Amino acid sequence: MSAVDLTQFHKTFFEESREGLDAMEAALLALDSGATDHELVHTIFRAAHSIKGGAATFGFADVAAFTHVAESLLEEVRSERRAVDSGLIEVLLRSVDCMRAMLERSSQGQPVADAESEALRVELVQLVSGEVAAPAVAAASMVAPVSGWNIAFTALPHLLQTGNDPLRLFRELQQLGRLEVVRAFVTDSAPAQLAELDPSQCHLGWELRLHGAVARADIDAVFDWLDGDCELTIAPLAEVAVVGAAAPATSGSPPAATGTPRPVRETAAATGAGTSGEGSSIRVGIDKVDALINMMGELVITQSMLSDIGEKFELSQLGRLRDGLVQLERTTRELQESVMRIRMLPIGSVFNRFPRLVHDLERKLDKRVKLELHGEHTELDKTVLEKIGDPLVHLVRNAIDHGLESPAQRKAAGKSETGTLKLNAYHEGGNIVVQISDDGAGLNHAAIVAKAQQRGLIAAGQELSDAEVAELIFQPGFSTAAQATDLSGRGVGMDVVRRNVRDLGGSVGVRSVSGKGSTFTITLPLTLAIIDGLVTAVGSERYIVPLTSIVESLRLRADAVRRIAGGGEVFHFRDEYLPIMRLHRAFACNDAVTDIEHGIVVVIEEDGRRVGLLVDDLLGQQQAVVKSLEAHYRRVQGISGATILSDGSVALIVDVGGVVRLGQRSKAA
Amino acid sequence: MAKILAVDDSASMRGMVAFTLRGAGHEVTEAENGQLALDAARGGSFELVLADVNMPVMDGIAMVRELRAMDAYKGVPILMLTTESHTEKKMEGKAAGATGWLVKPFDPEQLLATVKRVLG
Amino acid sequence: MAGKQAARQQGTNEPPVKASAAAPAKAGDAARMLLPADCRMAAQAALKAELLGALEAGGIVLDGGQVERVDTAALQLLVLFRRELDARGGTLGWHGTSDALNEAAGLLGLAQLLNLPATALA
Known part of the structure; x- marks a missing residue:
């Protein structure tokens, strides 16, 4: 029984091992692109070495055993007994994947080694010239019957x-x-x-x-x-016959049988129960913490000033009180921003996956791709960051699979044989923009139209603008598993990408120029936790509409509204007819304004599609801290969350995407 | 109880070492590479240094060499924490002036036993 | 701690290596020198300087009663001091020896070479 509970270090170990594997992968890919940098080799070796040491110490014997062999192979590279070639890089990259998977299983308390990892381990063993130095075997104990x-x-x-x-x-x-x-x-x-x-x-x-x-x-x-x-x-001491003992040593070199590592304890099993409820952690730069502390200091000063005024308040101090409140508001907002910044992480951690992905895709698809990453330091909310990975992977796969041409095709088109894939992230207004652009062939207009017709998404002979054609690829049912390749498809279409991005409160669109390439643009909110909203009244209820999605608010005259078949209402707005969505009806509110002339219509937009929301009145702008309805109640269609207003009452936040879809459906119906 | 400097770039290993030693009543200072360890060593009089071999910025062996060049650390025990069973690394460490080594993986008892052995 | 400070003071107060420790003592009397609480390597440059001074005095009584920490190097320093003192015809006497000092000298088998009182060996 160890007096020290080692499980408390497991989480740190898994985190640093993941980072180590990322560094290893990045270095392997850098080596692959021709760099013969000793520092890269050292980085790779060091990562493997640390993982092995930690795994063995913390009781993950399978990981340690696997990494041990990988390390032996790396040691040969480090000591220049083995040259780096693409075959070696491949096997080491697969080893990185394997270690990643093993660590993942370890962290979940699952059995660690599997047939795949075992096969790869054997492959590595065979690669290592000579025999792998097995963990030192204890020398036969030499019990000497001597005095x-x-x-x-x-x-x-x-x-x-x-x-x-x-x-x-x-x-x-x-x-x-x-x-x-x-x-x-x-x-x-x-x-x-x-x-x-x-x-x-x-x-x-x-x-x-x-x-x-x-x-x-x-x-x-x-x-x-x-x-x-x-x-x-x-x-x-005496000339007693010594059984089993070596002849008296006369040199200063004792046998190396000492310091034998003890067998690693099976502590993994014990931790299994604890890992399922593992809270995720976040690494925060010290500068962010310092900023928080600064803000906190200001808040304390403001607070003491205000309570000072409150102690012995006289009307003459009204000015000071106002100043204090202004200061309080400013400091609170800054504090809020600082707190939110803690959740912000650089997008680089997601971008870093792509060199590897591109490397693998190049080989599978026989294409040549130069990957450029820009704006890796752009920060995103942790939750957004965790969820944006899959959509981005899909877009990158898609760009290489469908966007970029084969080297031969590119040459024929007078382009460089190597295609360029650019990932860029930057701030724009209150949003983060992520762009994936390629210099490939661009969207194939004719093929998309043909397929859309075939799938019944558009009528035959329908004339479509470029933008409309681009929109088609995001339609559910446009791409299917049957036609998607193993790589880009996996049975998932662009519609799923769009849905995932929308779930994050963002939007995705594409621009394409035939023969020049395509650019997919994802726009994401800075954070999911706080939105700027317009507070509206509907009956006795309050609904918050995210400010970023509002196009305009207006009063309509009764004659501006047309009824259409199926009971829907539309109105004319900037050259198009928009459906009216009566919020009181959608959310069954009592005592609301039902006469359109007396209410206000708020035009909201998502992905270029607009809907007018009928509300009673506009109450003002406010920042809203989003509370999940799902977590506290259950999912409600058309509502993305709830927040608490300054008077303590609860307001619901309108899910713009959901409402627009509902509205469009009613228009179509 | 002794003042000990624990040097390792791996936060989990360093944490484990520090936690174990603190549990045994030692005063532990942590550093995540050789360079930071040297800075710490200049500022404090440690009675034992435990150091990983493979670290970025400054590895354990270079660190030992630097420490031994400092008057205050001529005779202070320095143990290398290493997974390398190869004699070359050990010899390299020894040549630099390391006192001995602790082979990873080690558990807290082994660590304490070795520390006790060195501190006498 | 106190011993260490005392030794340091002695070492620093007397710049020349000359038999300062012996100076306050009357001629013919063996000078007394206090060994610091921590005699380990870091303290030995000062200790050596003092011992060199004592060599000149011809004889010395070491007070090892305050010694708490000692290493092989310290004992070696004393052994070599005794050896040179002998060669010069001087004598090494002891006034007080701590347990730590006795234990270390006993373990290393240096008690005799140091002329430590017989009680040192348990």
């Missing part, structure tokens, strides 16, 4: 400078048996004059006897660290 040992030990002058003190050694020997100093002497290396002595140089020697049935290996263990720092002779 004791003669030990002649003479320090070499530098002994003390290694931090090894004979006092310590003698104490250890004393633990083994009765230690007798037969003779202690000053060696010839000692200076004749005290004045010339360097106290850190050792000039002493000893003849020792260690009495008792002491194993030779135990004595060797005491002197284990002193190889090359002393002259050492160890011999049995």
Whole structure:
């Protein structure tokens, strides 16, 4: 039983191992592109080495065993006994994947090694020239039936400078048996004059006897660290026949049988239960924490100033009170921003996946791609960041699979054989924009139209603008698993990408120029946790409409509204007819304004599609901290969450995407 | 109880070492590479240094060499924490002036036993 | 701690290596020198300077009663001091030896070479 609970370090270990594997992968890919940098090799080795050490220490024996072999292979590279070629990079990249998967399973308390990892391990073993240094096997214990040992030990002058003190050694020997100093002497290396002595140089020697049935290996263990720092002779005391013991060693090199690692404990099983409810953590730069503390300091000052005014308030102090409140508002907002910044992480952590993906796709699809990453430092909310990965992967796959042409086609089109794929992230207004652009063939207008017709998405002979054609690829049912390739498809179409992005409160669109390439643009909110909203009244209820989606608010005259078949209402707005969505009807509110002339229509937009929301009145703008309805109640169609207003009442936040879809459906119906 | 400097770039290993030693009553200072360890060493008189071999910025072996060049650390025990069973690394460490080593994986008891062994 | 400071003061108050420790003592009397609580390597440059001074005095009584921390290097320093003192015809006497000092000297088998009182060996 260990007194120290090692499971508390598991999470840190998994986190740093993931980072290590990412670094390893990045370095392998850099090596792959022709760089022969020793530092890269060291980085790769170091990562494997740390993972192995940690895995073994924290009880993940399978991970340690696998990494051990990978490390042996890397050691050959590091010591330049093995050249780096693409075959080696491939196998090491697969090893990275494998270790990642093994660690993932470890962190979830699942069985770690599987057939795949075992096969790869065997493959690595075969690659490593010679035999893999297996974890040191304990040398057969040499139990000596002796009455004791003669030990002649003479320090070499530098002994003390290694931090090894004979006092310590003698104490250890004393633990083994009765230690007798037969003779202690000053060696010839000692200076004749005290004045010339360097106290850190050792000039002493000893003849020792260690009495008792002491194993030779135990004595060797005491002197284990002193190889090359002393002259050492160890011999049995009497001429008793020694069974199994080595002949008396006369050199200063004890056998290397000591310091054998103990078998790793199976601590993994014990942690399994704890990992399922593992809270995710976040690494925060110290600057962000400092900013918070600064804000906090200002808040405290403001608070004390206000309470000072409150203590003995007189009307003459109204001005000061107002100033204080303004200051409070400013500081609160800044504090809020600082707190939100804690959740912000650079998008680079997602971008970093792509060099590997592109590397793999190039090989599978026989294309040549130059990947450019820009704006890796752009920060995104952690939740958004975690969920944006899959849509981005899909878009990148798609760009390489469908967007970029084969080298031959590119050459024929007068382009460079290597296509360029650019990922860019930047801030724009209150949003984050992520662009994936390629310099490929662009969307194939004719093919898309043909397919859309075939799938019944548009009528035959319908004339479509470029933008409308581009929109088609996002339609559900446009791409199907049957036609999607193994790579880009996986049965998932662009409609799913759009839905995922919308779930994050964002939007996605595409621009394409035939023969020049395509650019997919994803626009995401800075954070999911706080929105700027317009508070509206509907009956006795309050609904918040996200400000970013509002086009205009207007009063309509009754004659501006047309009824259409199926009971829907539309109105004319900037050259188009928009459906009217009566919020009181959609959400069954009592006492609401039902006469359109007396209410207000708020035009909202999502992905270029607009709907007019009928509300009673506009109450003002407010920032709303979004609380999940799902977490506290259940999912409600058309509502993305709830928030608490300044008077303490609850307001619901309108899910613009959902409402627009509902409205469009009613228009179509 | 002793003042100990624990040097490792791996936060989990460093954490484990520090936690174990603190549990045994030692005063532990942590550093995540050799360079930071040297800075810490200049500012404090440590009685034992435990250091990983492979670290970025400054590895354990270079760190030992630098420490040994400092008067205050001529005779202070420095243990290398290493997974390398290869003798070359150990010898390289020794040549630089390391006292000995602790082979990873080690559990808290082994760590404490070794520390006790060195501190006497 | 106190011992260490005392030793340091002695070392720094007397710039020349000359037999300062012996100076306050009457001629013929063996000078007394206090060994610091921590005699380990970092303290040995100062200790050595003091011992060199004592060599000149011809004889010395070491007070090892305050010694708490000691290493092989410290004992070696004393052994070599004794050896040179002997060669010069001086004598090394002890006034007080701490347990730590006795234990270390006993373990290393240096008690005799240091002329430590017999009680040192348990």
